Amino acid sequence: MPSTKLTTPAAVRQFLDRFDFFLFDCDGVLWRGDHLLPQIVETLTYLRSLKKQLLFVTNNSTKSRASYISKLSSLGIPAEIDEVFGSSYSAAIYISRILSLPADKKVFVIGEKGICEELEKENVRWCGGVEEDIEDMQADVEDDLEVGVVLVGLDRGINYRKLARAYRYLQREEVVFLATNIDSTFPAKGGLMPGAGSMSAPLSYMTGRTPVSLGKPSQEMMKAIEGRFQFDKNRACMVGDRINTDIRFGQEGGLGGTLGVLTGVCKEEEFLAEEGVVPEVYLDRLCDLLIAKEE
Amino acid sequence: MPSTKLTTPAAVRQFLDRFDFFLFDCDGVLWRGDHLLPQIVETLTYLRSLKKQLLFVTNNSTKSRASYISKLSSLGIPAEIDEVFGSSYSAAIYISRILSLPADKKVFVIGEKGICEELEKENVRWCGGVEEDIEDMQADVEDDLEVGVVLVGLDRGINYRKLARAYRYLQREEVVFLATNIDSTFPAKGGLMPGAGSMSAPLSYMTGRTPVSLGKPSQEMMKAIEGRFQFDKNRACMVGDRINTDIRFGQEGGLGGTLGVLTGVCKEEEFLAEEGVVPEVYLDRLCDLLIAKEE
Known part of the structure; x- marks a missing residue:
């Protein structure tokens, strides 16, 4: 069934009344690149005034929760660290608490x-990560038996040596293959740019292995959120711009609604579209929720 | 049907008698990385003494035919430029002669x-290629309407900006997506390393498009070889180490034999293996052909 557009104050009000907990995708919903979308601060303030709980759920793996707070605050959006849930955090929790990676492994x-x-x-x-950027590209690529997990996120410093090292480690079956998320692209100011999934794609092609993703739409991320917050799923709504990540994430996770x-x-x-996944309702821009306020 | 190992001088002699034209894969057959395999020069000299025509068919896109001749000669293998057929050459021919790329396109x-x-x-x-290595990583990624083809080969200087640029161009449907070859890895001295196909994999993931490959096992390469050489396919044999590239290339191309x-x-x-593609016959090492000579 196609999605329905919320066009009247009454429809928006009725929609908002159904939820206590709003999970927000950020890039493409609140901002695009470094450019805040219109009236976002007013919209979030309005939701907070209605006592809605907000959670910023992002697949962006380049920022920790702490740097996300700085980004939110630089854009004028007040938020607490516990209101941010990023795919890097999700991956770190998965490794330390679900995989329980032994102390002699890295x-x-x-x-x-x-x-x-x-x-x-x-x-x-x-190991690797930001350190690898300055490493000697000509050095031999050797196995390192301490490596127990290969974790791939968006890396704008991606290079041949990093791929070669990851491939070397992943040839050992016991090495766990994880991705912060598998988005093929992400929206930047100048257009779509290669995403984290495009960093793991060559490794999948080489190894025939598929990484476990810790970002939307993977339910591993939903499990991690549920482990951290007490909330009634029926009264939770996922808000996002992408069908394949955000909307699927909310629907497969059994949330009460998707916007x-x-x-x-x-x-x-x-x-x-008549078929496939679509959000329950949609808006041109998030700030269109503000029509509920006007009267 | 499983492959048969050639184990006796008589079997090898009978095999050699069936062919006038031998197409050789190089990496993994003649050498591995920079290390010549045993008695390769003797073996090739022996084949030449039997008046066999030799063609070195390589998916290695990092070398032109001219630099391949230098490589062959540095390893002590005498060869003419017309005996070398690389995937870069194959791609260049495809672009200039089959696509007939207009002069205002690049x-x-x-x-x-x-x-x-x-x-x-x-x-x-x-544009791009080796020049891109020194380009400003922070510069904006903009479309360039002169780009009519994106061609992807092995690039040990691969970086985020190159992927972002290729992706930008490939968003225009009329831009042709080519790969010199789509090998996921290639054998180097220290083990397998990421191959040309691992450079195009993220672009396929982002665009949903599959490149036309100009290397083995693509028959576009066989067509290019047939356009250059007069030979009886029934009396031609492909020699290689990889089922998925070399052996498939020979068999799908209708050659008389595969080794x-x-x-x-x-x-x-x-x-x-009982099922799937296997070479008609096989040897431990190419130089085992020399048993036909001893007596």
């Missing part, structure tokens, strides 16, 4: 600072 | 020197 990271910071917060040893916005990747015709 | 290259050299020999304009060797990627059990 994680080889293809990714940026956010991943390394979250791993350190969970006391997980790592799509058109400020990111997906186009209106995708929300209006 | 090729965006992800790849190394060999590709750029072969394109220049065919008077094809290119596998165990000095590269594939293992004996793969040649002895």
Whole structure:
């Protein structure tokens, strides 16, 4: 069934009344690249005034929760660290608490600072990552038996040596293959750019292995959120711009509702498709929720 | 049917008598990385003494035919430029002669020197490639309407910006997506390393498009070889170490025979599989052909 657009104050009000907990995708919903979308602060303030609990759920693996708070605050969005749930944090929790990686093992990271910071917060040893950027490209690629996990996120410093090292480690079957998320692209100011999934794609092609993803739409991320927060799923709503990540994440996770916005990747015709996953309702922009306020 | 191992001088002699034209894969057959395999020069000299025509058919896109001759000669293998057929050459021919790329269009290259050299020999304009290595990583990624082809080969200088640029161009449907070859890995001295197919894999993941491959086992390469050489396919034999590239290439191309060797990627059990593609006959090492000479 196609999605329904919320067009009247009454429809928005009725929609908002059904939920206590809103999970927000960020890039493409609140901002695009470094550019805040219109009236986002007002909209979030309005939701807080209605006593809604907010959670910023992002697949962006380049920032730790702490740096996300800085980003939110630089854009004028007040938020607590416990209101941020990123795929790097999700991966760090998975490694330390679900995999219970032994102390003599470490994680080889293809990714940026956010991943390394979250791993350190969970006391997980790592190598590669930001350090690898300055490593000698000509050095031999040798196996390292301490590596027990290869974790791949978005890495704008990706290079041949990192791929070769990850491939070397993944040839050992016991090495766990994880991805912060498998988005093929992400929306930046100038257009779509290669995403974390495009960093793990060559490794999948080489090894025939598929990484366990710790970001949307993987339910591993939903499990981690449920482990951290007490909430009634029926009264929770996922808000996002992408059908394949955000909307699927909410629907497969059994949340009470999903809200799509058109400020990111997906186009209106995708929300209006007769078949496949579509958000329950949608808006042109998140700030259109503010029509409920006007009278 | 499983492959048969040639074990006696008589069997080898009978096998050799059936062919006038031998197509050789190089890496894993003649050498591995920079290390010549045993008695290769003697074996090739022996074949030449039997008046066999030799063609070195390689998916290695990093070298032009001219640099391949240097490599062969540095290893003590005398060869003419017309005895070398590389995937970069194959791609350059495809672009200039099959696609007939207009003079106002150019090729965006992800790849190394060999590709750029072969394109220049065919008077094809290119950008990216080796030049991109020194480009400003922070510069904006903008579309360039002159780009009519994205050509991807092995690029040990692969970086995020190259992927982002290729992705930007490939979003235009009319831009042709080519790969010198799609090998996921290649055998180097220290083990398997990421191959050309691992450079195009993220682009396929992002665009949903599959590149046309100009290397083995693609029959586009066989067509190019047939366009260059007059030979009786029934009296031609493909020699290689990889089932999925070399052996398939020979069999799908309708050559009279295929010979596998165990000095590269594939293992004996793969040649002895009951099902799927296997070489008609195989040897431990290419130089085992020399048993036909001894007596």
